[in-house]
Amino acid sequence: METDGSNVVGGDEIQELKSKIKLQGEKVRALKSLKTDQGTVDAEIATLLDLKKQLASITGEDGSAKSKSKFTLKTPKGTRDYNEKEMAIREKVFSTIVSVFKKHGAVTIDTPVFELKEILSGKYGEDSKLIYDLDDQGGEKCSLRYDLTVPFARFLAMNGSQYQSIKRYQIAKVYRRDQPAMTKGRMREFYQCDFDIAGVYDPMIADSEVVKIMCECLTALDIGEYIVKINHRKILDGIFQICGVPDSSIRPISSAVDKLDKLPWEDVKKEMTEEKGLDPNIADRIGEYVKLKGNKELVDKLFLDQSLISNNNAKAGLNDMVLLFKYLEIFGVLDKISFDLSLARGLDYYTGIIYEAVTEQSGPPKSKDGNQMVRKTKKDSDELDETTVGVGSIAAGGRYDNLVGMFASNKKGNIPCVGVSIGVERVFSILLQKVSLEQVKANEVEVYVMAVADGLLEDRMKICSELWDAGIKAEFMYKNKPKLQPQFSVCDRDQIPFAVIIGRDELNRGEVRIKDMRSKEQGEGGGASIKRSDMVNELKKRLGKA
């Protein structure tokens, strides 16, 4: 069939691509001459090659437009397919996480993939520009969801009277118009996996259970050692206040502090002072605090800081931390916890404790003294070398007490929440480095029904049908007269444990053979003959289903 007219490439498109390629080439040359770090240059070169490939795909060998173009066979930028083996791993990850959530009494809800645009507005600070809008076709301005937290808050505000308390999880795709860097797992479409507890409770109990759940998930996922950095928005705010940060600058300064896991202190200070106009002395006072990290002892130590403890925010935050450490000790996860005053988290809506889990693979490499804050990239420049950052944090969250209230019509409609998001995409990246995709068994077939000669299609169908009706996972080859070897090859390829082998003579005697395909010694002729009428029971026994 013909593709429709809109797919025929015009000369305009070719000219546009050619001029893009020219500009990109100049950019690469400029970056090289400026001795920009290799990661940045490589990324720009990749873009250049991509443009050249696009041009080649729509032009003939002589550079003119192809007379009849085919589709560009690809998924949209920043998206990808997942094949059956990748999906087998994903589903294992999801079911591992869901079983932890359910152990803690969680339920799931479902919300639409897009929301009214106004619902998302004003929730994501500087990142709002990444929101993906739908074409205005239906009389409503809609955007693809940016995360699962804001839709959950909207859901609670809409149904508040029924949900004074809920533990809910949701695993679903979210959308960001980010520049895709696929190898690092950052995409425009990706899964989020959220667990949140909503409701008014006594302090820090739900918060502690969320941290416990995060630890249970990461441990069950078997992704190696990890550490959970914890801080408290009120402690941070208190620090900013006693250091002399004007109230209006607290969120921008906080967002600068948040970059300390990727940037050296000098860069963060520069952002605070040069970009955000903070007095350098104030920045230095902040610097003294945010380099602190430790555990319960750090909480005790901060209680001795008279200037800090005189600030109501800081004091309230520290009181929370006392409870948190007590409860996390009961829950048996204290060894995973690091109280880290440099953790700030980018999102605006957090109001209480905040946390972020980092694996050994996901943090930037440490300098010899173990202090990430003064890390320099190779070539000793001040620029961030993203190629060394790894896959980033693997789980993060915090308390957000006012988000639901932003949607509610009155104060009574507010519901405080605390939650965590497991970075499943990063979990996949880590797991994919550990397994060989070829060895993943994607289908779950238990029995392959094959004939030694004559095809015997109808007999194979009949036997398969019996097995299906008995709940046994079974397949046969869709050929009238398949050869024996290809049937054996399917068993090998799909790691099918058992074969039912039939021949004309055996069928006439009312018998079939069952062969354990994992033991090769019997050869193609092997397998135990049993009565056809015992076949289902024998297979159930061997499969542990009896």
Add this chain to the structure above:
Amino acid sequence: METDGSNVVGGDEIQELKSKIKLQGEKVRALKSLKTDQGTVDAEIATLLDLKKQLASITGEDGSAKSKSKFTLKTPKGTRDYNEKEMAIREKVFSTIVSVFKKHGAVTIDTPVFELKEILSGKYGEDSKLIYDLDDQGGEKCSLRYDLTVPFARFLAMNGSQYQSIKRYQIAKVYRRDQPAMTKGRMREFYQCDFDIAGVYDPMIADSEVVKIMCECLTALDIGEYIVKINHRKILDGIFQICGVPDSSIRPISSAVDKLDKLPWEDVKKEMTEEKGLDPNIADRIGEYVKLKGNKELVDKLFLDQSLISNNNAKAGLNDMVLLFKYLEIFGVLDKISFDLSLARGLDYYTGIIYEAVTEQSGPPKSKDGNQMVRKTKKDSDELDETTVGVGSIAAGGRYDNLVGMFASNKKGNIPCVGVSIGVERVFSILLQKVSLEQVKANEVEVYVMAVADGLLEDRMKICSELWDAGIKAEFMYKNKPKLQPQFSVCDRDQIPFAVIIGRDELNRGEVRIKDMRSKEQGEGGGASIKRSDMVNELKKRLGKA
């Protein structure tokens, strides 16, 4: 917190709405005066009422803009949330279906929620106008997927060399800019649940297995009696050809025939002749064929129709039907099958057998002689009364041998396919009529840990933590000193089968009580005291986990 400025309603918006309301009112009056059919008028009135509601929501009682507007708290038109009890039912439906698919060796893949617009173009015939576009922000024109079949074909064409054969299922949301009629389950966002077999095989074997799978799913879902209507595109094409339909009119005429399950023959004939210019005599000849339905005997009877059998298309189709009936008999599902020459299916891409499962609840009511074709609506008009149509077909599919080829760069890249889509949204509607949502247990908590006095928060936490570590689903109340009765109420509300009850004295003796909450006779004081150290094992035994 304040909503951001963009949410404050200005006078412009009010004026715009008012003029829209005026125009819409005029439209309704005009349609009424033209005696347009009631369905159309009702739809326009609904739009008018919606506009008036919008205006009311942003203006005060005096009609002026509210000084500070709140968000419109809703999901976008045609979308909705699903709460935890609805989701519990959905997940049960999904897992029932997936276990049937897996029994037949299926794997799953994942594709993006949006595709390049050109991928979807020219695949859906008249329905292409329902495709939902994304805003052009990323330099690519993208659309939300309209179904899961076209993305699957695109996936196969992209990865063809690895997928000469695959049985894949995919359960995911699709999008159509339809006018929502929520009560009938037609939404702009809804789930599809597809199973397809791709590959070159001997005739009708895979086709028969797909029909078998459809029957297994519908039987397992327990939605009542159903029947599978089957037809063949080549038989239909042959009929059209021998009746004298010009080749260029075959698809439009076929799409008219497809409406026979909803419209009386007179209306369909009118569409063929008046709208599509067919000779009334030709239409009448078609009418004789498409009223035929039956089973294997009908196949035999058609073989005796010399004029039909002289047509190569019809003959090839009938040969397929012979094989199909033979294989479906082996698979034990013949009693579900009706060979129905009026079944045409709307989509362009089918090339072989087509089928559609209908439940007793989903067809239009039959007239006394059982003939749907002559059914008239109430008021004795020729109009379709949609309110009597019920939830429609619950599963449908067919063979599509050329769709993958539309994406492939050469003929070798084509892969023939046959598949089925289970109408899960309709299955939900049917199941929701059968169960009371209140009685659905959404969470899976097995044990509630409660204290009789003193709160004992830390002890409750410690016990819960032990249970979690042992894989037992457990909760406790997030209060320092909860009263006993509210704790019991939670067990009742969430149908939690067991409680671990602790008191200061018992803990000092190293004991806890385990109470079966489903037996009320013991009263609040009941439950067996056991050693704290035996608690986990005892609970595992009672929960059947030992």
